[in-house]
Amino acid sequence: MKDIAVEGISRRWGEAxxxxxxxxxxxxxxxxxxxxxxxxxxxTTLRLIAGLDQPSAGRIRIGGADVTGLPxxxxxxxxxxxxxxxxxxxxxxENILFGLKVRRVEPAERADRLRRVADMLGLxxxxxxxxxxxxxxxxxxxxxxxxxxxxxxxxxMDEPLSNLxxxxxxxxxxxxxALQTRLGMTMxxxxxxxxxxxxxxxxxxxxxxxxxxxxxxPAEIYGRPATGFAxxxxxxPPMNVIPAAAAAGLPGLQPPAGPHTLLLGIxxxxxxxxxxxxxxxxxxxxxxxxxxxxxTRLGGSPFVARFAGRVxxxxxxVLRLGWGPEAAHWFDxxxxxxxx
Amino acid sequence: xxxxxxxTLIGWALLAPAMTLLVAFTxxxxxASLIESFYSTARPRRPARFVGTANYEQILADPVFWQAFxxxxxYAAGTIPVSIALAILMAVWVNDRIPGRTFARVAYFTPTVLxxxxxxxxxxxxxxxxxxxxxxxxGAFGLPSxxxxxxxxxxxxxxxxxxxxxxxxxxxxxxxxALQAIPPVLAEAASLxxxxxxxxxxxxxxxxxxxxxxFVLINAVINAFRMIDQIIVMTRGGPDNATTLVLFYIYQVGxxxxxxxxxxxxxxxxxxxxxxxxxxxxxxLERRVHYR
Ligand SMILES: Nc1ncnc2c1ncn2[C@@H]1O[C@H](COP(=O)(O)OP(=O)(O)O)[C@@H](O)[C@H]1O
Ligand SMILES: [Mg+2]
Numbered sequence: 001m002k003d004i005a006v007e008g009i010s011r012r013w014g015e016a017x018x019x020x021x022x023x024x025x026x027x028x029x030x031x032x033x034x035x036x037x038x039x040x041x042x043x044t045t046l047r048l049i050a051g052l053d054q055p056s057a058g059r060i061r062i063g064g065a066d067v068t069g070l071p072x073x074x075x076x077x078x079x080x081x082x083x084x085x086x087x088x089x090x091x092x093x094e095n096i097l098f099g100l101k102v103r104r105v106e107p108a109e110r111a112d113r114l115r116r117v118a119d120m121l122g123l124x125x126x127x128x129x130x131x132x133x134x135x136x137x138x139x140x141x142x143x144x145x146x147x148x149x150x151x152x153x154x155x156x157m158d159e160p161l162s163n164l165x166x167x168x169x170x171x172x173x174x175x176x177x178a179l180q181t182r183l184g185m186t187m188x189x190x191x192x193x194x195x196x197x198x199x200x201x202x203x204x205x206x207x208x209x210x211x212x213x214x215x216x217x218p219a220e221i222y223g224r225p226a227t228g229f230a231x232x233x234x235x236x237p238p239m240n241v242i243p244a245a246a247a248a249g250l251p252g253l254q255p256p257a258g259p260h261t262l263l264l265g266i267x268x269x270x271x272x273x274x275x276x277x278x279x280x281x282x283x284x285x286x287x288x289x290x291x292x293x294x295x296t297r298l299g300g301s302p303f304v305a306r307f308a309g310r311v312x313x314x315x316x317x318v319l320r321l322g323w324g325p326e327a328a329h330w331f332d333x334x335x336x337x338x339x340x
Numbered sequence: 341x342x343x344x345x346x347x348t349l350i351g352w353a354l355l356a357p358a359m360t361l362l363v364a365f366t367x368x369x370x371x372a373s374l375i376e377s378f379y380s381t382a383r384p385r386r387p388a389r390f391v392g393t394a395n396y397e398q399i400l401a402d403p404v405f406w407q408a409f410x411x412x413x414x415y416a417a418g419t420i421p422v423s424i425a426l427a428i429l430m431a432v433w434v435n436d437r438i439p440g441r442t443f444a445r446v447a448y449f450t451p452t453v454l455x456x457x458x459x460x461x462x463x464x465x466x467x468x469x470x471x472x473x474x475x476x477x478x479g480a481f482g483l484p485s486x487x488x489x490x491x492x493x494x495x496x497x498x499x500x501x502x503x504x505x506x507x508x509x510x511x512x513x514x515x516x517x518a519l520q521a522i523p524p525v526l527a528e529a530a531s532l533x534x535x536x537x538x539x540x541x542x543x544x545x546x547x548x549x550x551x552x553x554x555f556v557l558i559n560a561v562i563n564a565f566r567m568i569d570q571i572i573v574m575t576r577g578g579p580d581n582a583t584t585l586v587l588f589y590i591y592q593v594g595x596x597x598x599x600x601x602x603x604x605x606x607x608x609x610x611x612x613x614x615x616x617x618x619x620x621x622x623x624x625l626e627r628r629v630h631y632r
Contacts, residue, residue: 052528073534085529089547098543099533150533 001028001184002063002076002153004049009058011044018044020210021058026203028063028153031180031187033197036207037233042190045207046156049188051075062154075154078147082159084139086131086146093118093127096145117145120179137168148179155180158190173200194234198222206230226338228331231265237293237304241265241331246299250278250322256330256339263336265329268293271305274322280305285313294319370611377605381598388601395605405606407581408589411496415585416564418500419507424556426508428549431515432541445516452510460573463502464489467574489575492582499574499583503567511556518552519545554625561617565610586610 004026011019019041026032034042047053049060051072059068067075086095093114100110118124121141131139140160147155160176161169177200180187191197197204198218206213206221206229213233214226225231231239244255244262255262280296280303292311296303296319305321313319330339377395382388399405434444451459466473469487479485488498522545530540568587571577577584577592584592590610594603 050532052531072528072532077532079529079532081525081529083523083525085523085525087526087529087544089544098530098535102530102533102535102539 002186003028004154004186004188005061006045006049007059007061009045009048009055009060011041011048011053012056017056017210019048019055022207022210022212023058024205024212024215026186026188028186029184030202031177031189031200032203032205033201034188034190034205034207035194035197035233036192036213038192040207041210042192042207043158046079046158046188046190050077050079050156076152077154077156078150078152079155080143080147080157080160082162084131084143084163086139086142088131091128091130092123092134092142095131095142096123096149098146099150113149113151117149120148121145121175136164137172140164140168140172144176144179148183153186155185155187156190157187159192160189161191161196162193169196176200195236198234204234206233224338225265225329227336228263228265229336231267231329231331235267237268237306239265239267239329240298240301240303242298242301242303243333244330246301247278248299251276252325253328254325258339260339261333262339263331263333265331266303266323266327268304268306270323270327271307271321272323273307273311273319275320277320277322279318280321282313282315282317282319284315285311296321373604373607373611376601377608379601381601391601395602396609398602399605399609404581404584404589405586408584408586411581411583412565412585414496415500415503415567416561418497419503419564420557420560423504423507424511424553424560426504427511427515427556428546428553430508430512431519432545434512435516435519448509448512450509451506452513454506456506456569457573459502459506460570463498463505464574467498490579492580495575495579495582499570502570502574503564506570507560507563511560514552514556515549518549522548554621557625558618558621561621562614565614 006022006024008021008023009019010017010021022041022045024032034045036042044053048055049062051067051070055068059066061067062075062077087098090098096114096117097110100113105113114127115124118127121144123138123141123145126134126138126142131142134142140163143160147157157176161172164172173196176189179185189197189200201218203215203217204221205215208229214221214230216224216226218234221230221234225234225239228239228241232241241263244264247253247264247266253264255264278298280298283295283297283302285295286293287310291309292307292313294305294307294311294313296305298321303321305319328340331337332339376388378390378392379388380386380391380394430444430448434441434448438444454462467488469475469485469490474488475485486494488494526544527540530544535543565585566587567585568591571583571585571588572591575583577588586606587610590603590606593599593606
């Protein structure tokens with residue numbers, strides 16, 4: 001088991017920095033999700049750790065050893081690419097064994113390891129097929145098998161599930177997490193899907209425009225988002241972040257003292273119907289079975305509420321909405337930072 | 341009219357212009373040559389008459405034809421493997437991220453853009469005995485003077501070298517296009533596994549280039565038997581037929597000796613040969629080529 005330490009890495013292309021002074025650590029045997037919107041520098045960070053790209057500044061340590069200048073093959077890592085990167089002319093077995101052959105592993109041991117991963121991932125019947133003869137989910141499994149068979153202590157994954165359909169994604173999430181735990185791999189998992197990060201990761205590193213917005217456990221990031229951005233990015237539907245003035249009339253609302261102009265963040269699921277609450281005009285309502293999403297305007301700002309079960313709300317109706325004091329997240333309007 | 345009939349009609353109407361040209365200038369001449377090859381050549385006092393396979397029997401007994409044929413085989417064996425190997429090498433080289441790769445690509449492609457006549461003239465100067473570029477270089481090392489195009493032992497090799505120089509750049513373009521169609525992520529995956537540049541080429545790039553190699557190979561074979569302009573400019577088949585290739589021989593028979601019927605028979609033999617080669621290559625190799 002090896003840990004990973006990223007120390008102040010940056011990657012610039014000309015003027016623009018795709019990754020800007022990023023530092024974090026990944027404890028051995030844990031799964032850390034790199035989460036963020038498209039273009040925020042997740043892939044670049046991962047490629048820097050893999051050695052597929054060189055940082056403009058900073059160091060990378062894997063298992064304590066400085067690997068910053070080492071080629072990818074000498075870093076002791078395996079990687080799963082978004083496009084799987086299977087060799088189209090090689091069979092499933094040859095794809096899985098590619099690295100072992102390159103590293104001159106004994107044929108007997110190769111066969112042994114192939115059998116083990118093939119059984120683990122349900123590929124035993126597919127070993128002679130070419131990648132083009134496999135479904136997306138099967139190709140994904142082959143890519144996974146290729147990463148696992150190397151028995152590297154560190155595994156990097158770049159949006160490995162984004163080409164799969166929703167059902168398969170849920171299955172593979174569980175499968176990857178189970179494998180990671182069972183094999184004790186240290187894993188960095190890149191995704192732009194917050195639900196993937198929430199369900200799989202021990203810690204989430206939320207990135208925005210090349211910088212780390214928040215590095216916390218899923219529960220912390222959901223419960224105490226460090227910025228308004230983090231609040232909106234994690235959780236579905238996203239947190240409502242409205243000017244504090246829009247909610248000024250609610251009794252019991254206590255903004256933190258100070259000279260700042262504030263934003264108030266309220267999660268849709270924390271909102272209740274409350275006769276003493278603020279008036280909100282219904283714009284649209286969506287019944288989802290287990291709950292109902294009601295889109296409203298509250299003090300001029302769009303505001304979404306989520307109620308359990310079915311709630312009768314027609315466009316134009318006025319609902320009275322309230323929430324408990326613990327549900328209020330306060331952010332500074334200028335810096336977006338959390339204030340309470 | 342049914343839609344289907346109308347579609348058929350429109351289809352043929354669209355094909356017609358190209359088809360007319362093909363029939364007039366390709367299919368009909370080929371057929372005419374086949375017919376003519378069974379007749380004798382018309383002379384002022386002796387009109388053409390049917391001679392059966394006499395022209396073909398003459399070919400079998402013609403020492404110059406056999407020399408041209410063996411020259412052609414040597415020429416093909418010299419140009420094809422070397423130019424393909426060079427093409428792959430250059431393509432792999434300029435496909436990697438090297439500084440100045442645009443310049444390298446242009447440089448390698450230039451010979452292909454130049455007309456063969458110009459190329460042949462440039463090389464004529466290189467090979468000129470006494471003061472040619474090659475002589476100046478060998479002379480600087482104190483080696484004796486040699487007439488590369490003028491001696492039967494070296495003339496064919498000299499011509500072959502020029503052809504390689506010209507063809508390799510052309511084939512490189514096909515390989516370059518094919519290499520660029522290989523996703524860069526495969527190279528990254530291989531480098532993560534610890535594959536060396538050579539291993540990646542041998543296990544991934546080369547197999548994925550097989551369809552291109554088949555295509556290039558067929559073109560190279562056809563080119564080898566179609567080559568004529570360079571011979572006309574550089575050696576005119578000499579010395580002593582040492583550089584006479586089949587097509588040049590046909591040209592000579594047809595337009596220097598004006599024995600058109602015999603030239604027609606030779607043409608038919610050449611066509612049959614090329615057809616057979618293409619058939620064998622597509623038939624046998626295609627099964628072993630990986631198509632994505
Ligand atoms: N090779 C490159 N050259 C120039 N800019 C790049 C390159 N790769 C990525 N970028 C830029 O860096 C930023 C981050 O990219 P990336 O790490 O791929 O984002 P993500 O994976 O989070 O979607 C983007 O703005 C992208 O345009
Ligand atoms: Mg990405």
